[in-house]
Amino acid sequence: MRIVEDLASQPSSSVPQACGNMAATCAAYDFWSSPYFEPDDIRKAHVRSSIERIKSHEIVLAIQDTTNIDLTNHPSTTGVGYLDHQKLSGLKVDSTLASTIDGVPLGIIDQQVWTRPRENLGIAKKRRQRETQEKESQRWLDSLKTTQQLIPKENMVVTMGDSEADIFDLFSLKRPENSHLLIRGTHNRKVDHTAQYLHQAIRQTQPCGLLSVEIKRNPEQNPRIANLILRFATLEVCVPANHLARSQLKPVKLQVILAQEENPPDGVEAISWLLLTTIEICRFEQAARCVKWYTYRWLIERYHYTLKSGCGIEKLQLETGRRIEMALATYSIVAWRLLWITYQARLHPDESCDTVLEAHEWQSLSATINKHPIPPKNPPSLQQAVRMIASLGGFLGRKSDGEPGVKTIWRGLRRLHDIAATWKLTHSTFKANGCS
Template structure:
């Protein structure tokens, strides 16, 4: 199966992962088949995502957009179905908007929706924006519509009893997204960008929430950033129920109404020297009445960065931008295939952290963990009982360069995708020798 071969060697080229000309040719033919669509590939994946949703109970539908840069491929141009991805007139590629399902515990569940498009360079003005023109443009003619379309797609066939919360960054601060009808148990949790008008003596959202009493303080771990190591941050939490007024520039035909929303402010008042202070202003239709509930919303939003890791795996781990497919019609189904491969890598990384003691056979074949056990214990016979998922993931990561020292913490996804390529060869040899 194509997906299995690519999952076994995610950062290998298609010929490397296929291991033969016939399998390589079959992979290219599959993506070139007009009957094969990206939607069809992801639909098959979606059924297994729904099963994991039922087990989770609360699902975070995290949305974000990324660019695939194919400028270095001279054949990939407008005539091949590609377009400009940024304000720079020489950057060619595709825009990708992903909705990524994550459990409330932080385990990736799968891809809920993925939209891919290219911009027409004929409509570009070398990156110069025209604010007056963009404000008068209807939402259905803007790229912003992707946020609403992804919301609708993530609700399709939602299992009964599962709560779905759309989580997104400041780019998603769109009144129509907050106001659109949603099914039972479906909510939004967005980061505020615009200082909207509210029903408060201060009139504006940011001033109103700043006057709310402090509900408490929350300590979080801030991951590594450029020039900064991992650190602890103490955050001041405020929350208040406010009603957002309909923006004045919306036409009456839009039939929008004022929205009662929960606003949560999270601010680091005394950051270490040289570190940028954390300040999140979140908005949600979920009603809360306690500090603990406000912290839950903050913790859910903190998981938003998982979609950034997902896009990182897609581009750096799966090498999607290095594919030698010449047209967008071939790239798009290939992207859908690799979208599932990238999810599995990230799922394996975090499943081993959240549920470490479960059997490794939820993710690995028997011959794979047996080969790993004997490789690291330098003995010819494996035990009858399979080891834990955490242990096997650490062995795989060690094959990829993880040192596994006491202070090293959990292995990351990068060492994991490197290790899986080596595991593929080791396990295949083991199986041949023990059949």
């Protein structure tokens, strides 16, 4: 807990800077090297807290995605494998992030880490000749099983994934009544329709309505509003002809949604989302709800971005892949906390900031921003506090800037740590000397 608190207070700092002294730094490194603990020991505590937060929400989204921890620039690190290119080395990480249906991240509920042995480079080319459990795509099925075991039966959970999750075995997997799938489709599978194939069949369906969705900023485009024409249909998807266990499987009935943008801005590629879901869809509003939920899939990408760019997991110079994984499990909690603060402030702006900040933190923050030595008697709202933190990180707060992002918040938290520490020290000294 102490290590997480230190790292969370200065997420973009080095481990020695965040820990503050040699003893705390050595303790962090010793903990990551300890043979008595495993990465899952760290994750389990966070998962338990995540499940407690999930219990208060009728419906939750379980957003899954895979990323690389690229350690190519640390050639002396042992226990790593090749990544998407044979010259790149590091760890593969698959995370499942729980979120509310309004886009507030509730925590990590599953995380799988593995290495690709270099002797398997030739085997990867023959992946179609192997069953799913022998492939990396098995991670989607394993995560779904874990999610279904953890989420209480009283809560509905919708597992979401991008086109990598378009796996027939995932759709055919037995699920309890409270578990559903919402997956970005890519394969043009054979279906029970006169058009015979999925892509053609859904395009022959009549549009059911127009939906406006917010497209978030990414490295390739600015944020914007996209107007999407929706189509939906119920189709029976056939077992793939090349599936090794074809005789043991049956066709799967799925709801298919096609969301297309017909008039995108100049120079912008039109959105075209083919979504496959097990959720019942009988009318436009139900299809629109699924499309809206899918727009929150980018949260897992922001989580991985925060983990790498904000927490600097790829910059850690640890000697082994196991130590990196121990650090990863620790920083996973830090990255979630950064995301949670960011989006909690957007959706619950009037909530008091003392749910996130300690008294000496919000008091020193208010005094610094307001340039007044006496802080207010009552804590500011969460939105006000987050905007003040972001201003320490370079956020200007202009009308055109919108709400602050994760990057300026983690920069601001680093400065706030120093400010709050000085405030706490000076006020403790004043009290000790009998000053009010």
